Amino acid sequence: MKKRGNHSTLARATMRRHISLYVMLIIPMAYFLLFKYAPMYGIAAAFKDYNIFLGLKGSPWVGLKHFARVFSTPSFFIALRNTIILNLGDLFFTFPVPIILAILLGEFKFKRFGRNVERIMYLPHFLSMVIIAGIVYQVFAPTGVLNVIWATIGGGQPIPFLTKPGTWRITYWVASIWMGAGYGMIIYLAAMSGINRELYDAAYIDGAGRFGRIWHVTLPQLRPTIVTMVIMNVGKILSIGFERPFLLSNVLVDDASLVISVYVYRMGLQAGMYDYATAVGIFQSVVGLVMVLLANALAKKLGEEGLF
Amino acid sequence: MATVYERKTGVFQIVMLLLFAFVILVTLLPILNILALSFSEKDAILTGRVGLLPIGFNVDAYRMVFNDASMIRAFTFSLFLMALQLVLSMAATILGAYPLSKAALPGRRALMIVIIITMYFSAGVIPSYILYKDLKLLNTIWVLLAPSLISAFNLIILRTFFSSINISLYEAAYMDGCSEFRALWAITLPLSKAAIMTLSMFYAVERWNTVSDIILFIQEPKLYTLQYKLKLMLDVISIPHEAGVVTTITPENFKSACIVFTMIPMLIIYPFVQKYFRDGVMIGSVKG
Numbered sequence: 001m002k003k004r005g006n007h008s009t010l011a012r013a014t015m016r017r018h019i020s021l022y023v024m025l026i027i028p029m030a031y032f033l034l035f036k037y038a039p040m041y042g043i044a045a046a047f048k049d050y051n052i053f054l055g056l057k058g059s060p061w062v063g064l065k066h067f068a069r070v071f072s073t074p075s076f077f078i079a080l081r082n083t084i085i086l087n088l089g090d091l092f093f094t095f096p097v098p099i100i101l102a103i104l105l106g107e108f109k110f111k112r113f114g115r116n117v118e119r120i121m122y123l124p125h126f127l128s129m130v131i132i133a134g135i136v137y138q139v140f141a142p143t144g145v146l147n148v149i150w151a152t153i154g155g156g157q158p159i160p161f162l163t164k165p166g167t168w169r170i171t172y173w174v175a176s177i178w179m180g181a182g183y184g185m186i187i188y189l190a191a192m193s194g195i196n197r198e199l200y201d202a203a204y205i206d207g208a209g210r211f212g213r214i215w216h217v218t219l220p221q222l223r224p225t226i227v228t229m230v231i232m233n234v235g236k237i238l239s240i241g242f243e244r245p246f247l248l249s250n251v252l253v254d255d256a257s258l259v260i261s262v263y264v265y266r267m268g269l270q271a272g273m274y275d276y277a278t279a280v281g282i283f284q285s286v287v288g289l290v291m292v293l294l295a296n297a298l299a300k301k302l303g304e305e306g307l308f
Numbered sequence: 309m310a311t312v313y314e315r316k317t318g319v320f321q322i323v324m325l326l327l328f329a330f331v332i333l334v335t336l337l338p339i340l341n342i343l344a345l346s347f348s349e350k351d352a353i354l355t356g357r358v359g360l361l362p363i364g365f366n367v368d369a370y371r372m373v374f375n376d377a378s379m380i381r382a383f384t385f386s387l388f389l390m391a392l393q394l395v396l397s398m399a400a401t402i403l404g405a406y407p408l409s410k411a412a413l414p415g416r417r418a419l420m421i422v423i424i425i426t427m428y429f430s431a432g433v434i435p436s437y438i439l440y441k442d443l444k445l446l447n448t449i450w451v452l453l454a455p456s457l458i459s460a461f462n463l464i465i466l467r468t469f470f471s472s473i474n475i476s477l478y479e480a481a482y483m484d485g486c487s488e489f490r491a492l493w494a495i496t497l498p499l500s501k502a503a504i505m506t507l508s509m510f511y512a513v514e515r516w517n518t519v520s521d522i523i524l525f526i527q528e529p530k531l532y533t534l535q536y537k538l539k540l541m542l543d544v545i546s547i548p549h550e551a552g553v554v555t556t557i558t559p560e561n562f563k564s565a566c567i568v569f570t571m572i573p574m575l576i577i578y579p580f581v582q583k584y585f586r587d588g589v590m591i592g593s594v595k596g
Binding site (some may be wrong): 013014017018020021022024025027028029031032035036037038039040041042043045055056101104105107108109110113114116117118119120121122123124126127128129130131133134135136137138139141143144145148178182183186187189190210242243246247261264265268269274277278281282284285289292 | 320321324325327328331332334335336337338339341342345356358359400401403404406407408410412413414419422423426428429430431432433434435436437438439442454455457458460463482487488489492513516517518519520523524535536538539542560563564566567570571574578581582585586589590
C-alpha cells in the first residue's frame with residue numbers, strides 16, 4: 001500500500017514536470033503554427049481571383065485559371081530557364097570547390113597555416129549580400145581591379161562582367177564560389193574528422209600513395225555526405241534565394257538574372273497579381289518536392305543511403 | 309594513435325602552400341580593394357591605379373558617410389533590431405529546445421516532425437505576405453522580428469546539445485523537488501554557454517545581414533536597416549554634391565566608404581565569433 005502511494009506521488013511529480021515542459025513549448029509551437037503553417041491557407045489564392053478588398057475568403061474560386069496563365073506566359077519560362085541554368089552552374093562549378101579544398105586541406109602538412117586559411121575563407125559568409133553585391137560591382141566593373149589586371153596582362157578590351165547576360169552568369173558563379181566555398185567546406189571537414197586514421201595507415205601499408213589515399217579512403221568516406229548534398233541541391237534546382245540574383249542583377253542582364261524568386265516578387269508584390277504569383281510559387285514548391293524525392297530514390301537505387 | 313606515414317615537406321606540400329596562399333589572396337583581395345578605394349585620392353581612382361593599398365590618403369568619403377544623418381540612424385536602428393532579435397530568438401529557441409530534449413516527454417516525436425516539415429516545405433512569399441497583411445504586421449518592426457523568431461535549424465542544434473547533458477544531473481535535482489524551469493536555469497543553461505554563444509551569433513549575423521524582408525515588407529523609411537540604406541546608396545550612380553564646389557571624391561570612393569562602414573561591425577566581431585562558428589555548424593550538419 002505504501003509503495004503504491006509512493007509510486008503515484010512519483011507519477012504526479014512526473015506529470016507536473018511534463019505540464020511545465022508543455023508550457024515552455026507554447027511560444028515556440030505557436031510560432032511554427034502561426035508563421036510556418038498558417039500561411040499555407042494563402043495557397044488558396046492561387047485558385048481564386050484574389051481581390052485585396054474582398055480578402056482571401058471573399059474572392060471567387062477560379063480553379064486552375066492562373067496555372068494556365070503561368071504556362072502560357074513567355075517571361076515565366078525565361079525565369080524558369082534562368083533559375084535552372086544558374087543552379088546547374090552552381091552544381092557544376094560551385095559545388096565541387098569546397099570538396100576539393102577540404103580534401104587538400106586534409107593533406108596539407110602545415111596545420112596552423114591551414115587553420116588560418118579556413119578562418120579567412122569563412123569571412124565572406126559573415127558579409128551581407130548587399131555588401132557582396134557592392135564589392136562585386138566595384139571589382140568586376142570595366143575600370144575595376146579585375147579588368148585592370150586583365151589589361152595589364154595584355155587582355156585588351158575590358159570584359160563586360162556586369163553588362164552582358166552571358167558573362168554576368170560567370171560573375172554570379174564566381175561570387176557564389178567566393179562567398180560560399182569556406183562555409184561549404186565545414187561539412188566535409190566535419191565528415192573527414194570522423195574518418196578512422198587506421199584506414200589511412202592500412203592504405204599506406206598496402207602501398208597507396210597520396211592520391212591512392214584520397215581515392216581509396218577519403219573520397220569513399222566522404223561519399224554519403226557528397227550524395228546527401230547532391231540530393232539537396234537537385235531538390236533545390238527550382239528554388240533560388242531571392243537576395244543573390246536580385247542584388248547582383250541590373251537591367252542590362254535581366255535576360256539572364258530574372259529568376260523565379262524575383263519573378264514572384266515582381267508579379268506579386270510589384271504588379272499586385274497575388275493569385276498569379278502564388279501559382280508560380282506553388283509550381284516551384286511542388287516540382288522541388290518531386291525532384292528531391294526522385295533524386296533520393298535514384299540515390300537509393302544506386303546503393304546510397306539517401307535522405308529518407 | 310600514432311600514424312604510420314609521415315607527411316614530408318616535398319614538392320606537393322610547397323605547391324599546396326602556394327595554392328592556399330593564392331586562396332587567401334583571392335578571398336581578401338576584393339575586401340582590401342574596397343578598403344583601398346575608400347581611402348584613395350580621386351585621380352588615382354579615376355585612372356584605375358588602386359589595387360590592394362590606398363593611393364594617397366583621403367577621408368572625405370568617410371566624412372560624407374558620417375555626416376549623413378539617415379545613415380547613422382539606420383546604423384543605430386540596425387544595432388537595436390539585432391539586439392532585440394537576438395534576445396527574443398534565443399529565449400524562444402531555448403524554450404523550444406529544452407522540452408524537446410527530454411526523451412520521456414510524450415508527443416515529443418510528433419512535435420519534432422511538425423518543426424522539421426517547415427524546413428522542407430514553405431507556403432511561399434506571397435501567402436506569407438497575405439498573412440502579415442491580415443495580421444497588420446506590414447510596415448511595423450514586428451515583421452522584421454516575428455517571422456524570423458526561431459530557426460528550425462538552430463532549434464535542432466540546441467536540442468541536440470541539450471540532449472547530450474548527462475541525465476543523472478537532472479535526476480538528482482528532481483529528487484530534491486527541483487522544477488523544470490529551475491532545472492533549465494540552474495543546470496542546462498550554465499552547461500550550454502558555448503552552444504548559446506554560437507546560436508546567438510547565428511541569429512545576430514542573420515538579422516544584421518538580411519535585407520529581403522525590408523524589400524518585401526517595409527516601405528516606411530524609419531524602418532530601413534543599414535543594409536538597405538547601403539543598397540539605396542549603391543543604386544545611385546552619382547554622388548550628391550553642392551553646386552560650384554569642386555568634389556574631391558568619386559562615386560567609387562563614396563560607395564566603397566559606405567560598404568566599409570557597413571562591414572565594420574562584422575569585421576569587429578568576426579575574430580571572436582569564428583571559433584564558435586565552425587563547431588556550431590558542425591553540430592548542426594553532423595547530427596541535425
